[in-house]
Amino acid sequence: MLATSTTSLLQNLSVSLFSKILLIEQANLQSVVETQNEQIQRTLLYALIPVVVGFSFIVFVIYRAKRESLFRQKEAEFKLSLAESELKMLRSQINPHFIFNCMNSIHHYMHSHDTAGAADYLIKFSQLIRHVLETSSQRMVSLADEVESLKNYMQLEQLRMNNAFEFNVEIHKEIDPEQIHIPPMLLQPFIENSIWHGVNHDGKTGKINVMLGIKDDRHVQCIIEDNGTKPVEKMSHDLSHVVKKTSLGIQLIHQRMETINQLYQSEAGFMLEDRLNEQKQILGKRTTVTLPFED
Known part of the structure; x- marks a missing residue:
């Protein structure tokens, strides 16, 4: 009886101990x-931090790039607007300079009492002024219109100077003057320079040749040659003796070309040089003008 009770007690103790051990193991396992x-979560967190940082950096870079692109676009638009304003201002300065020279010629006819010549001159002058007024607000004009205006201007100067010079305008066959468009009123001051400073007044007939051709896929080239070998003195009837006049023509053209280069990303420019023979004697002047064009 005692043995049975002892055995039962030992069994109960064993079960209780096993249960406690099992509970302890379960607790340890848990x-x-x-x-x-926790380690897995910590590892995932540590792994996600670089991903989040990298993603945030990429978003920041994209945002900054878009912001800088927008800023550059606005800056470029502002510069273009400013360049266009400067271009209009320069054109408005060139036109009075050009008109002054024409009025000077009309004054010559009045001074010499040649009413018929004055009437003929005024008709051509009105045609030329119409061209100036129509093109002063235009960004580009056809080469055909610009050449026609140059011819009109040279005819006016021929009349004023009693046909003291001859002129010829040659357009290369590769150019369609109706399709090519160039900035207006850029060639006239160089023609004026050849007439006023390049044509001799010593009895020798002056000659002016104007040659137009394609320089590259973005620019046309105009070469103006004359046979003048000495400066021309002002005549007594020249209005610049009595009217204050600054030599603006070439100076304004230089400024306008700089603005055009900024506006169109072009390489407009000009070069003045002497024409020499083999003996290094001056035969005349040559002006090479490069202008951007559009089809």
Whole structure:
């Protein structure tokens, strides 16, 4: 009886001890699992931090690039607007300079009492002024219109100077003057320079040749040659003796070309040089003008 009770007690103690050990093991296992879960979560968190930082950096770079692109676009638009305003201002300065020279010629006819010549001159002058007024607000004009205006101007100067010079305008066959468009009123001051400073007044007939051709796929080239070998003195009837006049023509053209280069990203420019023979004697002047064009 005693042995049976002892055996039963030992069994109960064993079961109780086993249960406690099992509970302890379960608790330890649960703790290990929780620890592992925490480690896994921590590892995932550490792994996600670089991803989040990298993604945030990419978003920041994209945002900054778009912001800088928008800023550059606005800056470019502002510069274009400013360049166009400067271009209009320069054109408005060139026109009075050009008109003054024509009025000077009309004054010559009045001075010499040649009413018929004055009437003929006024008709051509009105045609020329119409061209100036129509093109002063235009960004580009056809080469045909610009050449026609140059011919009109040279005819006016021929009348004023009693046919002291001859002129010829040659357009290369590769150019369609109706399709090519160039900035207006840029060639006239160089023609004026050849007439006023390049044509001799010593009895020798002056000659002016104007040659137009394609320089490259973005520019046309105009070469103006004359046979003048000495400066021309002002005549007594020249209005610049009595009217204050600054030599603006070439100076304004230089400024306008700089603005055009900014506006069109072009390489407009000009070069003045002497024409020499083999003996290094001056035969005349040559002006090479490069202008952007559009089809």
